[in-house]
Amino acid sequence: MTTPHALSVAMLLAxxxxxxxxxxxxxxxxxALLGGMPTASVPAWLVGRATTVSLVEAGTAVVTARLLAExxxxxxxxxxxxxxxxxxxxxxxxxDAARLLGRGYLRLARTLWSDAAAVRALVAHDAAHxxxxxxIVLGAIAAATGLPAADTVRLTVYDDAQTAASALxxxxxxxxVTPAHWxxxxxxxxxxxxxxxxxxxxxxxxxxxxSPQTEGWAQAHALLSQRLFRA
Amino acid sequence: MPAxxxxxxxxxxxxGVAGPVGVGKSSLxxxxxxxxxxxxxxxxITNDIYTDEDARFLRSAGVLExxxxxxxxxxxxxxxxxxxDVTANLLAxxxxxRDFDPLDLVIIESGGDNLTATFSPALVDAQIFVLDxxxxxxxxxxxxxxxxxxxxLVVNKTDLAPHVGVDVAQMVSDASAARENRAVVALSRSDxxxxxQLRAWVLGVLDSFRAxxxxxxxxxxxxxxxxxxxxxxxxxxxxxxxxxxxxAHTH
Numbered sequence: 001m002t003t004p005h006a007l008s009v010a011m012l013l014a015x016x017x018x019x020x021x022x023x024x025x026x027x028x029x030x031x032a033l034l035g036g037m038p039t040a041s042v043p044a045w046l047v048g049r050a051t052t053v054s055l056v057e058a059g060t061a062v063v064t065a066r067l068l069a070e071x072x073x074x075x076x077x078x079x080x081x082x083x084x085x086x087x088x089x090x091x092x093x094x095x096d097a098a099r100l101l102g103r104g105y106l107r108l109a110r111t112l113w114s115d116a117a118a119v120r121a122l123v124a125h126d127a128a129h130x131x132x133x134x135x136i137v138l139g140a141i142a143a144a145t146g147l148p149a150a151d152t153v154r155l156t157v158y159d160d161a162q163t164a165a166s167a168l169x170x171x172x173x174x175x176x177v178t179p180a181h182w183x184x185x186x187x188x189x190x191x192x193x194x195x196x197x198x199x200x201x202x203x204x205x206x207x208x209x210x211s212p213q214t215e216g217w218a219q220a221h222a223l224l225s226q227r228l229f230r231a
Numbered sequence: 232m233p234a235x236x237x238x239x240x241x242x243x244x245x246x247g248v249a250g251p252v253g254v255g256k257s258s259l260x261x262x263x264x265x266x267x268x269x270x271x272x273x274x275x276i277t278n279d280i281y282t283d284e285d286a287r288f289l290r291s292a293g294v295l296e297x298x299x300x301x302x303x304x305x306x307x308x309x310x311x312x313x314x315x316d317v318t319a320n321l322l323a324x325x326x327x328x329r330d331f332d333p334l335d336l337v338i339i340e341s342g343g344d345n346l347t348a349t350f351s352p353a354l355v356d357a358q359i360f361v362l363d364x365x366x367x368x369x370x371x372x373x374x375x376x377x378x379x380x381x382x383x384l385v386v387n388k389t390d391l392a393p394h395v396g397v398d399v400a401q402m403v404s405d406a407s408a409a410r411e412n413r414a415v416v417a418l419s420r421s422d423x424x425x426x427x428q429l430r431a432w433v434l435g436v437l438d439s440f441r442a443x444x445x446x447x448x449x450x451x452x453x454x455x456x457x458x459x460x461x462x463x464x465x466x467x468x469x470x471x472x473x474x475x476x477x478x479a480h481t482h
Contacts, residue, residue: 021318024306104318170307226282230304230319 021104026167031221059206064139068118084203091215097231116144247350250361252343264294309342352447371406380450
């Protein structure tokens, strides 16, 4: 049987049309705007995410992929990676949203890569211990499809920025081309961190670059009765 | 067939309610809950566009325990959430079915969209499309996937007909013609006979579903249309029991 190139898998995962529940999320943008961040700050905010919280997600995915591909032998398990991610994602609202996205991703993964040991390991872990965050599921998909670590990092950064950019067009009146430019700027800003994050092998290696303001906005957003996006 | 892990008849019937904004979808769901709440274990998922107002309306209507009514965000894309990417609704439905196991019926309310928005059979087993007389007597005649091919078409708020100059009998007749005689109910929540019709339809679908006789139909986003090809062409009906089919041909 032939298999798709890892780049094709990356493109599939980066496509907003992928049916995994992502369209109901704004990558923290709606909470930020409702929390008072001006639209003019969005480009800088995207760069900020690309070089902080996105790297936490990316590092989590990379370490998970190494663990599940059995190239990592650091004496730790999936639960340790999840704990490391949770410790770096302190807002319960963001952890809940990430787990919801993880369930959507796993639903997709268990259909597309049903025979992959990495995906099966996650399905079993999910059944025994509850939903896993999206970064962990992305790691399993990377392990199952041979997605290189550096591309896993780039995919994570891009997906976050593009999710926010798409949501922005529903929240603020803008020329739709403008945020596309900002997405590329955010990706460019993350590039200097890509190899470092791609080299992560243990939970301790995962960047701990949090964003307290985003966490606070996320908690406030979760209590609203009027919102377009889940988080 | 909706993914669920269990055989269809072993879980709740998943019933979608779609239709334009303001036609009375939430009110219809409250009516179904009132009419059947004593004999069926019901859960409700709402897809509000930018609030959880529908969920709150239903909770305040007192027709179900508030915990059995849950709201799902749709990112300003209610049609996506019921058709192109049903993930959020499927997860919410599975959670509801797990938390209140066993349920007989889960009703999923679309956020309200245009006439082309219908549910994917990957999410629901059957669907009701709702119009109202106040939206204009000619809407039913215009047809469309939901009007033409939903399992049931409801023409709602018939009590308003005299005030908006609509002939209900004509509207139902137009709808029946557009639907090739699939089921139509002219409903007013204050008309007990019409509520009884709606109730009987839901119970009929549930019986059929439990017996394994019900097959989810896809109304499709497209009307049946003709494809020309070298052999003279064929009619693409989108009426093939919801099976996946090849869309690679040129439209």
